[in-house]
Amino acid sequence: MLNFSELYPCSNQARMAQLLDGMWKFRFDPEEKGLQEGWQHKLPDPISMPVPASFSDFFTTKEERDFCGDFWYETEVFVPREWEKQELEIRFGSITHRASVFCNGSLTATHEGGFLPVVARVTDHVKFGEVNTFVVKANNELNEESLPCGATMVLSDGRKLAKPYFDFFNYSGIQRSVWLVSKPGESIEDFSVDYELNGEDAVVHYQIMTNGDHEVSFELFDENKQQVAKSTGAKGSVTVSKAHLWNVGKAYLYQAVMRIWDGETLIDEYSSKIGIRTVKIAGKEIQINGKAVYLKGFGKHEDFEVIGRGFNWGVLKRDFECMKWIGANCFRTSHYPYAEEWYQFADEEGFLIIDEVPAVGMMRSTRNFADAGTGKFTRFFETPTVPTLLKNHLQAVEEMIVRDKNHPSVIAWSLFNEPETTSEESKDYFTAVFDAARALDPQSRPMTGAFEKNSQPELCKCYQLCDFICLNRYYGWYIKGGPEIVDAREAFLIEMNKWKDKNLNIPFVFTEFGTDTMAAEHKLPSIMWSQEYQNEYLDMNFEIFDQFEFVQGELVWNFADFQTTEGIMRVNGNKKGIFNRVRQPKSAAFVLKKRWESLD
Numbered sequence: 001m002l003n004f005s006e007l008y009p010c011s012n013q014a015r016m017a018q019l020l021d022g023m024w025k026f027r028f029d030p031e032e033k034g035l036q037e038g039w040q041h042k043l044p045d046p047i048s049m050p051v052p053a054s055f056s057d058f059f060t061t062k063e064e065r066d067f068c069g070d071f072w073y074e075t076e077v078f079v080p081r082e083w084e085k086q087e088l089e090i091r092f093g094s095i096t097h098r099a100s101v102f103c104n105g106s107l108t109a110t111h112e113g114g115f116l117p118v119v120a121r122v123t124d125h126v127k128f129g130e131v132n133t134f135v136v137k138a139n140n141e142l143n144e145e146s147l148p149c150g151a152t153m154v155l156s157d158g159r160k161l162a163k164p165y166f167d168f169f170n171y172s173g174i175q176r177s178v179w180l181v182s183k184p185g186e187s188i189e190d191f192s193v194d195y196e197l198n199g200e201d202a203v204v205h206y207q208i209m210t211n212g213d214h215e216v217s218f219e220l221f222d223e224n225k226q227q228v229a230k231s232t233g234a235k236g237s238v239t240v241s242k243a244h245l246w247n248v249g250k251a252y253l254y255q256a257v258m259r260i261w262d263g264e265t266l267i268d269e270y271s272s273k274i275g276i277r278t279v280k281i282a283g284k285e286i287q288i289n290g291k292a293v294y295l296k297g298f299g300k301h302e303d304f305e306v307i308g309r310g311f312n313w314g315v316l317k318r319d320f321e322c323m324k325w326i327g328a329n330c331f332r333t334s335h336y337p338y339a340e341e342w343y344q345f346a347d348e349e350g351f352l353i354i355d356e357v358p359a360v361g362m363m364r365s366t367r368n369f370a371d372a373g374t375g376k377f378t379r380f381f382e383t384p385t386v387p388t389l390l391k392n393h394l395q396a397v398e399e400m401i402v403r404d405k406n407h408p409s410v411i412a413w414s415l416f417n418e419p420e421t422t423s424e425e426s427k428d429y430f431t432a433v434f435d436a437a438r439a440l441d442p443q444s445r446p447m448t449g450a451f452e453k454n455s456q457p458e459l460c461k462c463y464q465l466c467d468f469i470c471l472n473r474y475y476g477w478y479i480k481g482g483p484e485i486v487d488a489r490e491a492f493l494i495e496m497n498k499w500k501d502k503n504l505n506i507p508f509v510f511t512e513f514g515t516d517t518m519a520a521e522h523k524l525p526s527i528m529w530s531q532e533y534q535n536e537y538l539d540m541n542f543e544i545f546d547q548f549e550f551v552q553g554e555l556v557w558n559f560a561d562f563q564t565t566e567g568i569m570r571v572n573g574n575k576k577g578i579f580n581r582v583r584q585p586k587s588a589a590f591v592l593k594k595r596w597e598s599l600d
């Protein structure tokens with residue numbers, strides 16, 4: 001059980017939420033002297049720092065861009081007297097990768113993990129009717145107990161440097177919105193909904209978690225703001241007759257309004273959009289509302305020029321427009337849960353999401369993209385750090401499912417990306433992860449994870465945990481690229497036939513396949529890194545996908561070019577985008593558009 005409410009902030013007659021985004025104060029703390037020197041009260045000689053954003057790409061020196069260690073943020077907020085009788089919380093969409101939150105110098109929360117909300121109750125430390133100081137001490141070091149996994153090295157000049165075991169830049173900071181939330185002492189802490197379709201009607205099972213025992217009401221309003229259902233009690237079911245279902249590409253959202261009452265007096269109110277739909281794996285099909293859907297789309301990243309992994313509504317809008325234009329219906333939040341606004345907008349747009357925890361890098365390689373598929377085996381799940389890693393993994397799974405469980409767009413949970421899966425120890429580890437996850441989702445969504453090439457049908461000990469299987473495969477890129485693509489096709493077919501022979505009778509989704517492609521490079525005949533090769537590679541992959549009826553989806557790697565650590569395998573980042581980093585199409589975008597529109 002989480003000891004804080006993860007509900008997204010909202011304002012109404014019982015609650016107020018004030019956005020604290022803007023220019024904050026900031027300081028690096030390479031010597032880790034901040035606490036001793038009392039920085040939690042006030043940062044000495046701070047510089048300015050936009051929130052939300054990653055700090056890295058604003059700077060013009062490597063020392064700042066690549067900074068690894070402790071860093072601090074500060075802001076001042078006036079808290080009105082009118083909030084005196086309320087509970088106050090400061091809520092960060094995330095702080096990467098770990099943080100302590102101080103209010104007027106007092107420690108109010110600590111949090112491990114950089115991609116899920118950090119909520120600090122500050123009621124007892126705030127001065128009402130005055131300006132208050134909020135300070136965050138953050139740290140972005142990587143180790144083998146953290147999600148994502150990595151290492152931290154020390155350079156000869158004493159600086160720390162992040163060594164990710166994963167293929168994205170270690171962007172850090174306060175990368176999502178910050179809210180000051182005032183809510184009643186007796187309040188709605190969480191809610192969940194689950195659906196059953198019954199002919200034209202829908203039964204909505206709901207549960208409202210409060211921290212008191214006053215009467216609770218639950219109401220549903222349609223898009224015309226007409227009330228369509230009402231019930232009392234913290235747990236119950238309502239029937240919506242002639243329900244408008246939430247569907248792929250055709251979203252319909254009801255407004256759920258929940259209230260706590262003391263007789264006629266309102267104590268608390270919380271409202272949220274919900275979408276009535278069912279998700280089910282039925283044999284080889286992924287079904288939404290009982291109808292098969294073929295997943296078309298991308299693995300993405302939160303990544304953009306200048307702001308790094310910082311949330312930005314403009315980038316979100318452009319990404320959805322590009323995804324709609326190309327005929328996509330789905331994306332995976334590779335390799336971490338995204339800002340909540342992504343899910344809210346997917347709810348509005350009728351997009352499907354495979355929601356992933358930051359369990360990436362679990363094969364101890366600073367070049368996992370190079371070592372994956374080569375048979376390298378590092379006994380990752382056989383070290384003394386595993387118990388703490390598992391604890392952090394379970395915490396991230398819980399926080400993700402609690403946060404995202406009511407989004408109609410979320411159709412599955414991905415509990416890992418490309419770990420080692422061939423040892424007994426990996427099987428024990430992931431059995432614990434899946435068991436815990438299955439107890440958490442009121443909608444019992446399918447659970448999965450993304451398997452790299454070493455997870456072959458005859459060797460993998462973890463695919464059995466999944467309700468459908470996600471494969472990351474690079475036949476024709478990392479394996480037999482360029483002129484060898486004919487052999488890549490043969491090798492791919494051999495693997496696919498082994499999966500087929502298992503007769504698993506469950507869906508398979510390709511969660512990664514792709515080629516690095518320079519947006520400016522053309523070559524006839526094609527050559528690796530040219531636009532023409534990306535198109536040929538995609539065509540070869542599609543020809544194979546179409547031969548196996550259990551293939552029920554294709555999420556290309558990646559939606560857009562993105563920043564990674566420097567190295568001989570990356571040219572200023574990963575160039576597997578179908579769009580470049582500023583979201584303009586490579587020629588492969590037109591190949592996908594044609595195919596995906598014709599698949600409808």
Ligand SMILES: O=C(O)[C@H]1O[C@@H](Oc2ccc([N+](=O)[O-])cc2)[C@H](O)[C@@H](O)[C@@H]1O
Pocket residue numbers: 166167168335368369370371372373374417418452453472473474478479512557574576
């Ligand atoms: O390299 C990439 O572009 C992407 O590859 C994925 O990892 C693989 C690398 C090599 C092989 N292989 O050789 O088969 C399989 C998988 C990662 O999930 C992703 O984060 C990364 O960006």
